[in-house]
Amino acid sequence: MKTALIIAIDGPSGAGKSSSSRQLAARLGYRYIDTGALYRIIGLLAWERHISPDDGEGLAALCHDLPLHFVSEPTGVRIVLGERDITTAIRQPEVSQMASKVSAQPAVRQALLTLQRQMGQDGGVVLEGRDIGTVVFPNADVKFFLEASAEERGQRRYRELQQQGVSTTLEATLREMAERDQRDSERAHAPLRCADDAIVVDSTTLSLDEVVRLLLQHVAAVRKC
Ligand code: DC
Numbered sequence: 001m002k003t004a005l006i007i008a009i010d011g012p013s014g015a016g017k018s019s020s021s022r023q024l025a026a027r028l029g030y031r032y033i034d035t036g037a038l039y040r041i042i043g044l045l046a047w048e049r050h051i052s053p054d055d056g057e058g059l060a061a062l063c064h065d066l067p068l069h070f071v072s073e074p075t076g077v078r079i080v081l082g083e084r085d086i087t088t089a090i091r092q093p094e095v096s097q098m099a100s101k102v103s104a105q106p107a108v109r110q111a112l113l114t115l116q117r118q119m120g121q122d123g124g125v126v127l128e129g130r131d132i133g134t135v136v137f138p139n140a141d142v143k144f145f146l147e148a149s150a151e152e153r154g155q156r157r158y159r160e161l162q163q164q165g166v167s168t169t170l171e172a173t174l175r176e177m178a179e180r181d182q183r184d185s186e187r188a189h190a191p192l193r194c195a196d197d198a199i200v201v202d203s204t205t206l207s208l209d210e211v212v213r214l215l216l217q218h219v220a221a222v223r224k225c
Contacts, residue, residue, distance in 0.1 A: 002225065005222065007030070012185075039102060042108055042112075043095045059108050143195050201214055
């Protein structure tokens with residue numbers, strides 16, 4: 001039986017990647033790596049320090065020697081930069097847009113690529129992102145591409161933002177999500193794309209439990225190989 005697999009989960013925003021990746025990792029006793037959080041951290045720092053999303057060099061400088069810690073807690077993973085807890089700050093809608101913009105910069109992608117590979121290379125991990133199965137770990141043991149209708153994804157994201165106390169509307173959420181997905185899919189470097197050998201899961205009409213069960217079935221089949 002294969003152990004310590006590398007599992008890639010890619011897909012557009014709001015497709016249910018975070019919840020299902022986290023649960024899948026917990027069920028397997030694997031580490032969960034949210035690669036979007038890395039782009040969000042750079043987005044947050046660029047936004048606060050007034051660095052333009054077009055300033056490749058300035059952004060790349062932010063990526064090096066990040067004093068970053070992921071702290072696992074029963075309620076989820078807290079993200080700490082230096083002394084500062086930035087778990088909530090990186091989820092703000094402005095930072096989502098900024099993260100998507102800075103992620104189009106090749107210098108940022110290159111710096112974070114190295115970091116992501118270091119974080120996942122020993123296996124026993126579920127990595128969630130946009131280019132895990134295509135670029136970060138093209139030889140991942142299992143690749144999933146999670147999708148859902150735009151309407152359903154918008155509703156989910158809106159509910160999530162409401163729970164976090166972010167003031168916005170469904171219309172604004174749908175608009176921002178569409179903008180972000182278009183930018184993420186159309187960028188020249190490592191765009192959001194379904195890997196040829198990925199298992200596509202449409203979660204539009206599935207509950208979280210049903211998605212996780214489906215993912216576990218596929219992982220179990222690969223482990224037996
Ligand atoms: O998954 P997320 O919504 O937290 O990601 C935020 C942004 O980061 C997303 O709009 C695009 C970028 N991203 C990326 O380019 N590659 C990844 N592997 C993960 C995220």
